[in-house]
Amino acid sequence: MSTENSPTKEMGALGRIVNIFSSPRETFQSIDHKPTWVVPFILFVIVTLLLSFLVMDIGIKDRLAMLEARDLPAQQFEAAKSRMEGSLKYVGLVFIPVGALAVWAIVAGLLLFSGNTIMGGEAKFKKVFSVVAWSSLVGLLGGIVKTLLILSKGTTHGVVSSLAILLPTPPLGQSAPVLYRLLSKFDLFTIWELILWIIGLAIVYRFTTKKSATLVLSLWVLWIVVSIALSGIFGGMFGA
Numbered sequence: 001m002s003t004e005n006s007p008t009k010e011m012g013a014l015g016r017i018v019n020i021f022s023s024p025r026e027t028f029q030s031i032d033h034k035p036t037w038v039v040p041f042i043l044f045v046i047v048t049l050l051l052s053f054l055v056m057d058i059g060i061k062d063r064l065a066m067l068e069a070r071d072l073p074a075q076q077f078e079a080a081k082s083r084m085e086g087s088l089k090y091v092g093l094v095f096i097p098v099g100a101l102a103v104w105a106i107v108a109g110l111l112l113f114s115g116n117t118i119m120g121g122e123a124k125f126k127k128v129f130s131v132v133a134w135s136s137l138v139g140l141l142g143g144i145v146k147t148l149l150i151l152s153k154g155t156t157h158g159v160v161s162s163l164a165i166l167l168p169t170p171p172l173g174q175s176a177p178v179l180y181r182l183l184s185k186f187d188l189f190t191i192w193e194l195i196l197w198i199i200g201l202a203i204v205y206r207f208t209t210k211k212s213a214t215l216v217l218s219l220w221v222l223w224i225v226v227s228i229a230l231s232g233i234f235g236g237m238f239g240a
Contacts, residue, residue: 013039020134020196021141028131028200035130037104040137045097047140051147052093055156060084062156062172069173100136108132110219111201119215121205131200135193142189162187181231185224194220 011019011030016039019027063084067077108129115121115128142161149159158169163183170176176184194216202212 016134017043017137020137024196024199025203027134028196028203031130031134031200032127032204035124035127037126037130037133040133041097041100044100044133044136044140048096048100048143049093051143052096055147055150056089058150058154059156060089066172069171104129104132104136111197111215114215114219115201115205115207119205119207119211121207123201123204127204128201131197131204135196135200138189138193138196142187145189160184160187161189176231178228181228182224185227
């Protein structure tokens with residue numbers, strides 16, 4: 001039995017921004033009727049650039065503290081410090097727009113492939129991409145909350161919104177235990193975003209909520225397994 005959409009209510013960009021949090025089903029019905037992604041992309045980039053700028057110096061301080069904790073030779077440490085505080089300080093900001101589009105495209109591509117090929121559905125890339133783009137505003141809210149916590153604490157270390165808060169924060173320079181990395185995947189804003197994907201995909205695919213949840217949660221569990229395995233191999237490069 002497919003999910004039936006109610007008559008589509010026209011919704012402008014501002015309405016979608018507000019209603020993605022308060023009335024996601026109606027928002028995704030509007031997106032199904034008229035898929036867009038430019039507004040959430042612009043908002044995501046502007047806010048992310050601002051948040052990154054606000055915590056930039058704190059992040060550099062924490063990365064340098066991590067290098068010190070790993071007993072990096074003095075010459076290498078000074079070279080790294082010079083790069084972080086000099087020419088490389090703002091380089092990461094340049095990649096935020098491209099990075100956002102790339103991540104959204106990869107996620108939308110995986111959801112599209114799984115939904116069309118494995119689950120037997122039929123949807124267009126633009127609609128799935130729009131679901132991912134508008135859902136990212138929840139992640140943006142999470143970024144704002146974490147930024148406020150970082151600014152109040154003066155450090156990025158130990159600032160989490162996941163179940164990892166139940167465990168002691170690993171010391172700087174030490175790899176996080178497997179259990180910590182696992183619990184870090186159960187992030188409040190990540191789960192909220194997954195719920196939005198489930199609602200949105202159920203609408204654009206005409207899936208039942210159960211079928212949409214099976215699609216999204218299966219890919220999420222696969223991502224958890226792969227990311228934890230890679231973080232164990234590469235020393236936290238891919239882990240939380």
